[in-house]
Amino acid sequence: MPIVEEARAKVNLALHVIGLRPDGYHDLDMLVAFADIGDSVTLAASDTDGFVIDGPMAGGLSADADNLVLRALRGFRELTGRTEPLSIRLTKRLPVASGIGGGSADAAATLRGLCRLYALSANDPALAELALSLGADVPMCLAGRPARVAGIGERIAPTRGQLSFGLLLVNPGVGVSTPAVFKALARRDNPPLPSLPAFDDVERLSAFLTDATRNDLEAPARDISPVIGDVLEALARQPETKLARMSGSGATCFGLFGDMAAAARAGERLMADHPGWWIEPATAAF
Secondary structure, three states, X not given: OOEEEEEEEEEEEEEXXXXXXXXXXXEEEEEEEEEEEEEEEEEEEOOOOEEEEEOOOHHXXXXXXXXXXXXXXXXXXXXXXXXXXXXXXXXXXXXXOOOOOHHHHHHHHHHHHHHHHOOOOOOOHHHHHHHHHHOOOHXXXXXXXXEEEEEOOOEEEEOOOOOEEEEEEEEOOOOOOHHHHHHOOOOOOOOOOOOOOOOOOHHHHHHHHHHHOOEOOHHHXXXXXXXXXXXXXXXXXXXXXXXXXEOOOOOOEEEEEOOHHHHHHHHHHHHHHOOOOEEEEEEEEX
């Protein structure tokens, strides 16, 4: 029986760059939520290994050995010794290189699926180390829970996850290089996030995000790709938007809404004005 794992979009509600480490990585302080849309990874026993990519965004990816799904499979096999042939299908719905963790979420879904297939624990510390070796976003995607995330992405403190809200994810159809965005940062020693209050409603969450947090990568990403500014302005103009912000290193931006219905209404208006943009309403929790 095939195993199907969802690779949900990771959304950075806030991203503070608070330091540069001796190894060249940046210390971050982030608030992360996961939307109820994303890619999916299907694994099944097979006579020979096989890997295919389909879905509306499949054209942006190569099924070569460098794909994060195959790298996750190789790492898992080295860790566990399980080398039975597998057929893997990645159904790609999220834009590539878009700041919402698509490749990292795919790798994490592969690891979770492999654990289910072989009845192993996904909470093994060795699996978390493997996830981090695949990329800084993979451990938080492996956990798949709203969280405050620190370090390079390895220190994960889950939040209650009881407050649901609407999101409108918008990508203008451009990819942005994460290394280029970090290189263009004006400063790397920004203040960290303040202590998190209890969020009883969406108004309080949006007020906190607006008044006390930011995405330090937004300004350099807009310099590299000015269309990001157009997306943010279009989102901010929607009558029910509570916050418009870029996720990760871009170019995907999000609007925060009270619920899915409000996000969907805004999405219909934006699709009419910008038919070339990728626009998806979703729900998330924090």
